[in-house]
Amino acid sequence: MLAFVMATLISGLDGGVAQALVHEVDVHSESMRNLEELCDGVGPRLTGSAGLHRAQTWAAAKLTAAGATNVHLESFALGKPWQRGSERARLLNGNGLPFDIAQWGWSTGTAGVVRGPVVVLDAPTLAQFEAVAASLAGKVVLLKRRPQPTEAERGDVPAFRERMGKLWGSTAYVAVLVPSERESELLEMAGGPFLKLKDRVAFIGRDQAALFERMIARGVTPQVELVLGGAFGPTAVNEANVVAELLGTERPDEVVILGAHLDSWDLSPGATDNGAGVVAFVEVVRAMHALGLRPKRTLRVVLFAGEEQGVLGSKAYLAAHAADMARIQAVFVLDAGAGQVVALADGKVDAWAEALTAAVAPTEAVGLGPIEVAYARASGSDQEVFRAAGVPAFSARQEQGDYWSHRHHSRIDTLDAVKPESLKQATQVSALVAWGLLNGDSLPHEPPDPNPVL
Numbered sequence: 001m002l003a004f005v006m007a008t009l010i011s012g013l014d015g016g017v018a019q020a021l022v023h024e025v026d027v028h029s030e031s032m033r034n035l036e037e038l039c040d041g042v043g044p045r046l047t048g049s050a051g052l053h054r055a056q057t058w059a060a061a062k063l064t065a066a067g068a069t070n071v072h073l074e075s076f077a078l079g080k081p082w083q084r085g086s087e088r089a090r091l092l093n094g095n096g097l098p099f100d101i102a103q104w105g106w107s108t109g110t111a112g113v114v115r116g117p118v119v120v121l122d123a124p125t126l127a128q129f130e131a132v133a134a135s136l137a138g139k140v141v142l143l144k145r146r147p148q149p150t151e152a153e154r155g156d157v158p159a160f161r162e163r164m165g166k167l168w169g170s171t172a173y174v175a176v177l178v179p180s181e182r183e184s185e186l187l188e189m190a191g192g193p194f195l196k197l198k199d200r201v202a203f204i205g206r207d208q209a210a211l212f213e214r215m216i217a218r219g220v221t222p223q224v225e226l227v228l229g230g231a232f233g234p235t236a237v238n239e240a241n242v243v244a245e246l247l248g249t250e251r252p253d254e255v256v257i258l259g260a261h262l263d264s265w266d267l268s269p270g271a272t273d274n275g276a277g278v279v280a281f282v283e284v285v286r287a288m289h290a291l292g293l294r295p296k297r298t299l300r301v302v303l304f305a306g307e308e309q310g311v312l313g314s315k316a317y318l319a320a321h322a323a324d325m326a327r328i329q330a331v332f333v334l335d336a337g338a339g340q341v342v343a344l345a346d347g348k349v350d351a352w353a354e355a356l357t358a359a360v361a362p363t364e365a366v367g368l369g370p371i372e373v374a375y376a377r378a379s380g381s382d383q384e385v386f387r388a389a390g391v392p393a394f395s396a397r398q399e400q401g402d403y404w405s406h407r408h409h410s411r412i413d414t415l416d417a418v419k420p421e422s423l424k425q426a427t428q429v430s431a432l433v434a435w436g437l438l439n440g441d442s443l444p445h446e447p448p449d450p451n452p453v454l
């Protein structure tokens, strides 16, 4: 009862609604069961794959069953899809052991077995790379540091990328090995049609990279043999974002977007990245609908495709709806693992502080908070596309646990990474924040970023 009264006092919203949403999710949440279906039944959801298309059908059905209306897919051009093939690698001298390898997405394969001596490329600038590029011919390149744009080059990132691409293209290397940033020898996955580092590139474990360096330091050149079988499909395909709504009662033209990405990497079922966000937002819709709650503004869930390939789905969404952006009240993205929400991040603009603070206020009174309104970046995800367009857009910072160190983009992004209680809290916070934004004061738009780095 005390919490009920406090929620009413603190938020100015109906504290009963906050309590009811929290209770509904507490008692009837379908999130974990849905996440099991998505991970165990649908499986990996690489952009452009049959798995993602199965997931879109699954998600549309779930949103419809949850009570959403206007459930539909909005397609956009992807280009040729990419599919992993068989991949293996072995050290031919030294300890002679095979080692794990994971091909960079949207990078061409090796067309069979290739062999070569390992050399280290440590080139933080394009100029340093240029100076040694010719010497990489016939070598397997261990990429310790790759060129990053200098202050001057940052003004024209596409030109920088083009120059780097040309340099790689002129270099007759055998393959490129990228040390993983994950712990415990876990590999990573990355890449996309516009995130193409180069051809014939793959992640290897941290200690495997360190072993190569130890050998080189002892004067022994590692000799490796590897196969990268990933390849492109024959024809260009479309991808799609899944869209669903709960129509607003008073101002249906004003829209609050809850955004998560349905695509995942391909060597895991993507339980945390971003299955957890998907099922949380399906649950927000279900809980509001089940309670008969009708927001003043329209709630729109958008489950993006192609996030992992460089936020392609949100870019396509923005391009298709540019004229409507003024009517987007806010965008809230849940894509930082499956931990409890601790802050609304990425989006602290003074003009938004009051509305955001009011939106999170009820969380504390119902035992979910405190939730900070913070500036720090929480995750590079779809909110950044909207933010660059001036739309009030932010994301949840979540307790990270072993997310960034082990689970994120690794093959162990599995269901055991998701604690039901944490997912429940994230869902409840999302529901309350969404309800606040759907019914509270409007947030002013910012001037668009003239030179966004996305």
Ligand SMILES: [Zn+2]
Pocket: 261, 273, 274, 307, 335, 381
């Ligand atoms: Zn993600």
